[in-house]
Amino acid sequence: MNDMTVVEKTVETQRTKIAARNVNVYYGDSHAIKDVNVEIEDKTVTAFIGPSGCGKSTFLRCLNRMNDTIGTCRVTGDILLEGEDIYDKRVDPVQLRAQVGMVFQKPNPFPKSIYDNVAYGPRIHGLAKNKAELDEIVEKSLRRGAIWNEVKDRLHSPGTGLSGGQQQRLCIARAVATEPEVLLMDEPCSALDPIATAQVEELIDELRENYSVVIVTHSMQQAARVSQKTAFFHLGNLVEFGPTGQIFTNPEDPRTESYITGRIG
Amino acid sequence: MPTPWLVLVLIALAVAGFFLGRNRALVSANGNTKDLHSLPSYYGHNVALTALVPALGLLAIWLLVQPLIIESRVSGMIPPDAISEGSTVGLVMSDVRRVAEGLDLAVEKGALTGEQARNLRSEFSDVRGRLGEVGVALGADVRPEVLRAAQAYRTMSGTGHTVMTVLVGLVALFGFGWSYGRTHKDFRARNVVEQGIMAMLILAASLAILTTIGIVLSMLFETRNFFGLHSWTDFFFGSTWAPNFRGDSELSILPLLWGTLYISLIALLVAVPIGLFAAIYLSEYANKATRAFAKPLLEILAGIPTIVYGLFALLTVGPGLVRLFGQGQGGILGLEWMSGATSVLTAGLVMGIMLIPFVSSLSDDIINAVPQAMRDGSLGLGATKSETVRQVVMPAALPGIVGAILLAASRAIGETMIVVMGAGAIAKFSLNPLESMTTITTRIVSQLTGDTDFASPETLVAFALGLTLFVLTLGLNVLALYIVRKYREQYE
Incomplete structure (x- = not known):
């Protein structure tokens, strides 16, 4: 656990991208998220950590209203994206999800070609006027996904034929292609081997230049490596939120300390 | 012994075999189940299955094959001139079966003794009338050839049935004795039962496949007959x-x-x-x-x-x-x-x-x-x-x-x-x-x-x-x- 020593990171304060106020989430009768307040900054990687079932994935899925697809789920409180309430009746969740992209735990490329996988988002949102523009978007996204060099010669072979790590980077490229403002990642490396994980982590660090990235992770080392801000969730409560260096070296709450030193999990 | 009774006896034997086998295994281990290779019930199942399954298999095969053999033997007895114009061997044979059944019924009801049924001659007695008395209606007077064939039919199925009963009983007893003798605490009854179950499952699967093949074959033969009578070009390429x-x-x-x-x-x-x-x-x-x-x-x-x-x-x-x-x-x-x-x-x-x-x-x-x-x-x-x-x-x-x-x-x-x-x-x-x-x-x-x-x-x-x-x-x-x-x- 020696790699836990966190290099002091320069944390320049960015403007707030997403602000959550008094957010509660219920699945039927169970109260999954309790009064969470958090501010997610632009051009920053924010990590959500916490033991299994603590609600971090649930909260992440509230940020682009993916929980709407679950019938029994109910959300109260305000979540503001650029100052606008995303749970307002006038907001179209479909439009919102184009602005707030999502990468899932298991790589889930569509059973289509690599090109069609990346072109999927731009096509349904009409982002390209013609084929040349679409080609350009696909190439740019694959470059951002740090996978262009590996797939440029086989853009029309199926995306499901790639290795796990390549599939996950393809999914990131696919999410990036719709030009989102925020990128949500739900344990993006949990199904990957260490080498693929390192590649994806490197990529996350690069993505910070353009996007606000929120990542849910079970690996504290990963949170320490890639994030600038960390939020610790426990039993549906947001226990502590602050700069990553501070959370890992000098936590305020005893529960945070217990978790990062491995006493509760 | 009628077949249902035979089956019941076999089942009774199997049930007895289950308890006896189980008991023998327990005795061989001095009542200590931990010393047995398998659970006690496996020994019982082993004896029951070995007694029951081969015997039932033999019974099933016998019941399927015996009528075919008898039919072919008896139909050989009917002279060609006994088949009247516009009739076939098949029709005469169904007459034979009917008379044979009638004779069986008559013996059962006591209208005829077994001896009489065997020696009845249509030249000397009114077979149709006597069978009519016991409720078997025949369309026409019974010709001597048909009556003789029916009597042969009766005798053969009677003998066949007796032989079958004896053989099936022997197979069951042999299976019972063999597996009962093998029952000992070190005998791997569990593995043997497992194989037996697999064999039964394979049998079920192959029966399903064989039936399909049988259906296809029967259609094929009849279709061949059809194409012998009608031109295939008209069937496939005609228009009406x-x-x-x-x-x-x-x-x-x-x-x-x-x-x-x-x-x-x-x-x-x-x-x-x-x-x-x-x-x-x-x-x-x-x-x-x-x-x-x-x-x-x-x-x-x-x-x-x-x-x-x-x-x-x-x-x-x-x-x-x-x-x-x-x-x-x-x-x-x-x-x-x-x-x-x-x-x-x-x-x-x-x-x-x-x-x-x-x-x-x-x-x-x-x-x-x-x-x-x-x-x-x-x-x-x-x-x-x-x-x-x-x-x-x-x-x-x-x-x-x-x-x-x-x-x-x-x-x-x-x-x-x-x-x-x-x-x-x-x-x-x-x-x-x-x-x-x-x-x-x-x-x-x-x-x-x-x-x-x-x-x-x-x-x-x-x-x-x-x-x-x-x-x-x-x-x-x-x-x-x-x-x-x-x-x-x-x-x-």
């Missing part, structure tokens, strides 16, 4: 279906095949869109409560007997179509296109309704098998539900859906009752869906019902039709299974 029981029929499959395919096509045009859309609604849009209510309701349609659909076609859909497209000025559209209620459209529509649950249920399963991660991925990119269904779920599920449609098609092709009642009986080539047409299945029914003579091409053509139908649906099913299997590989 006109069976004529005075002979000289034109028996071509093509008009029937056309009717079959046309009706099936209309049925699929109804069933595929409705079934598929219902499946998409149920699996992608409906909430849990709706789904729990609507899916079983839709599947009830699949449980309705096809004859009821036939009634629906005959009484509701057909007259409805006539009101719409026929009846001249009295009709709704004022047209005069339909003369009767039976038409391709009637049968096709009703068959389509029958196939809806078939398509929807299979498609629903296939759509549900598409991983949720695909939908999440698409929704997470800002796609709407219908975009997700159209561009991600459907392409992923398409091979399976095609398989489902092909299975539905093979059901449509083989469907009988609805076309009998809804489509009419006229074999012809026509593109007009408002005319009556007929299908292969209905012609098979009409060629084989009523008094039939299994030596004329008009009857035997049914087997050729059946075989063609079988090949057609088998081909579709194989294709469907191939496609479905190929699709499965993608997600596992």
Whole structure:
């Protein structure tokens, strides 16, 4: 656990991208998220950590209203994206999800070609006027996904034929292609081997230049490596939120300390 | 001993074997179950199975084979001149069997002694009258050859039965003794029972396959007979279906095949869109409560007997179509296109309704098998539900859906009752869906019902039709299974 020593990171304060106020989430009768307040900054990687079932994935899925697809789920409180309430009746969740992209735990490329996988988002949102523009978007996204060099010669072979790590980077490229403002990642490396994980982590660090990235992770080392801000969730409560260096070296709450030193999990 | 009693005795022996074997194993281990190789009940099962299964197998084979052997022996006894004009060996043999049964009955009721039944001579006594007294009515006086054959038949089946009883009993006792002797605490009864169970499962599986082969072979032989009597070029390439029981029929499959395919096509045009859309609604849009209510309701349609659909076609859909497209000025559209209620459209529509649950249920399963991660991925990119269904779920599920449609098609092709009642009986080539047409299945029914003579091409053509139908649906099913299997590989 020696790699836990966190290099002091320069944390320049960015403007707030997403602000959550008094957010509660219920699945039927169970109260999954309790009064969470958090501010997610632009051009920053924010990590959500916490033991299994603590609600971090649930909260992440509230940020682009993916929980709407679950019938029994109910959300109260305000979540503001650029100052606008995303749970307002006038907001179209479909439009919102184009602005707030999502990468899932298991790589889930569509059973289509690599090109069609990346072109999927731009096509349904009409982002390209013609084929040349679409080609350009696909190439740019694959470059951002740090996978262009590996797939440029086989853009029309199926995306499901790639290795796990390549599939996950393809999914990131696919999410990036719709030009989102925020990128949500739900344990993006949990199904990957260490080498693929390192590649994806490197990529996350690069993505910070353009996007606000929120990542849910079970690996504290990963949170320490890639994030600038960390939020610790426990039993549906947001226990502590602050700069990553501070959370890992000098936590305020005893529960945070217990978790990062491995006493509760 | 009558056969049911024999079976009961075997079962009793097996039950006794179970307890005795179990006991012997326990005794050999001094009552300490931990010293046994297997659980005590395995020893019991071993004895029971070894006593029962081979004996029952022998019994089954004997019961199947004995009549065949006796039949061939006895039919050799009938001189050719005993077969009268217009009759066959088969008809005489059924007389023989009937007289033999009559004699059995007479002995049973005490009207004849066993000795008398064996020595009865039709030259000297009125066999017909005496059998009539015990309730066996014979059509004509019994000829001496037939009576002798019947007596031989009786004797042979009696002897056969006795030999069988003894042999089956011996096999059971031997199995019992052998496995009982082997029962010891170190004997691996569990493994032996396991192998026995596997053997029984293999037997069941091969029986199913053998039956299929048997069906195909019987059709093949009859079809060969048919092609011996009728030219195959007329059957496959002729243009007219006109069976004529005075002979000289034109028996071509093509008009029937056309009717079959046309009706099936209309049925699929109804069933595929409705079934598929219902499946998409149920699996992608409906909430849990709706789904729990609507899916079983839709599947009830699949449980309705096809004859009821036939009634629906005959009484509701057909007259409805006539009101719409026929009846001249009295009709709704004022047209005069339909003369009767039976038409391709009637049968096709009703068959389509029958196939809806078939398509929807299979498609629903296939759509549900598409991983949720695909939908999440698409929704997470800002796609709407219908975009997700159209561009991600459907392409992923398409091979399976095609398989489902092909299975539905093979059901449509083989469907009988609805076309009998809804489509009419006229074999012809026509593109007009408002005319009556007929299908292969209905012609098979009409060629084989009523008094039939299994030596004329008009009857035997049914087997050729059946075989063609079988090949057609088998081909579709194989294709469907191939496609479905190929699709499965993608997600596992």
